Amino acid sequence: MRVCYYELLNVARTASPEELKKAYRKQALIWHPDKNAHRIQQATDQFALIQEAYEVLSDPQERAWYDGHRDAILRGDDSVGQKDSSAGTTVDDLMGYFSISQYRGYNDDPKGFFHIYRTLFQKLEDEEEEAVASGASDEVQSFTRYPSFGSSSTPFADDDGYLGYGAYVKDFYNAWMTFSSAKSFQWADKWRLSEAPNRFVKRAMEKENKKARETAKKEYNDTIRNLVAFVRKRDPRYKAYQDQQKAKKDAQVAENKARAQRERLELQAKAAAYKEQEWARVGEEADSVSEDEDEDEDENGDYDDAFYCVACNKYFKSQRQFENHEQSKKHIKIVQDLREQMLADEENLDLQAIPLQMDDTEEGESIEPVNLTDVGEEIAIIQTEEAE
Known part of the structure; x- marks a missing residue:
């Protein structure tokens, strides 16, 4: 029987993120292998479980999934009871893989991370191919193989030369993150149609069976997609790729800053070495006359x-x-x-119209304006006479 993550950290299921962090640090100090030399193997296993518990519960999405499937995860493969063999791998079977206790180390050994999950996803793929070949699926008529999970040496994404689709771990995760099963899920039926007393009851049974199949299929798809996310988060190849992308981004940011600094210094140097043109100085001198x-x-x-x-x-x-x-x-x-x-x-x-002011004009007598042109002509006549 597996141990509950909340029990590992010794906290309540309603614990806040701060309480989880405090409890994790306390348990990590107790079970750290360096402090348990007399039980090194037990402390190593317990310390790994404590790390896993905190890693899951500190992530809001993974914690929500764990809370909703806690009982099934704790049961794992230990659950007993009859099940339809045509179902293949069930949700209860998959719950056991939501734990680092399922593998030993990140290597290609039979109990290693890469071997365990490569085998699991290969089995799931074979079941989907069989469901399509048997005609049990009404939605999928042909089956397309999924990219392989690969090994510890499989590159996560294209770096130098493209090797083709399916040669990278990134292709595997992209395909399985949108997984949709082709199975019929007929084993989820609640009623046997042959037992229906009439067609009305049979129609009601069909309706309930269809709803039960859709519910089972949705749960199965969600479980596999969440398992893929769980595995990717712990995949060393994915972590290395994330670190590599972050290093490239940081290097690009640093290069941009350095280039901007160089350009700024070049502009300052050009401004300091700028020699004013002669014509510009003449213009300024002309404007300087205030x-x-x-x-x-x-x-x-x-x-x-x-x-x-x-x-x-x-x-x-x-x-x-x-x-x-x-x-x-x-x-x-x-x-x-x-x-x-x-x-x-x-x-x-x-x-042309200047009135003459006559002091000796009688009252009521009108004075007409003098035409300067006529005056000019008379003056010219007088001057001519005087000259003669």
Whole structure:
């Protein structure tokens, strides 16, 4: 009779993760082989069982499965009673393989991990092939072989050269993780149809039998899929592959960081060694002529009238300063304001209709506006006469 995992750790079935961890550490200290030299073999076996118990119960998914099938797992192959030989391997038979006590070491020996589970899955595959060949399955018409479990030297996945489907452990797990049995599960029937008194009772019996078969098939499929997950988690080849993938990922992350650091240093070096172009310096010098510098120019200095800005009323020492000033925002603003002011004054000035203000006009007498064109002609006539 197998020992319950909760009893191994000496905790209640409602224990929290923290309580499980504390109990595991306590039991591990008690049964560690280094502390039990007088019973080294017993301590080694017990210590392995304690590790297995904590490994299962600390995983929420595996713990839920264990709690739901605890009694069947504890019975294992020790269960007694009649069973239909056509059923082949049953759920109760599989429960015994949910334990590390089923094998001794991770090797290819007859009691080793790889031999035990390779033999088991080969047997399950043979039963599925027989069910299809006998015509017991209505769903599957042809059978496809599953990839082999392999040995300790079988590669988990493709690394250098692809060897084909089925040559890798990864193919095995991918196929069995989606396992669906082709068996009929007729041994799960509750009623014998030949005993039905009439067709109505027979129809009810068929309905209950069909439901019982579907339930048995679902339980069988779930058991095998969970067993595959249980085995994969403890498969040294899978663990080595996970470590290898993690190492590659860490190396890639480190390489990305190093490349980013190199690029950053290269950019800093280029920025430090950057030599400003001549044309860029000239442009900056032109822009550096500020408005304050224009205002600080000495208006009484000895400047050339050729470098005088009428709009801003300023003198400049050289042609370059004068050109820079003409490009400044302040000068452009002043010129624009003057242009707008002159346009406004021109619109307001109407020389064609200017009324004459006569001091000696009598009250009520209207004064007509003077036509400047006529006045201009009279002045021209007078000037001509005087010249003669």
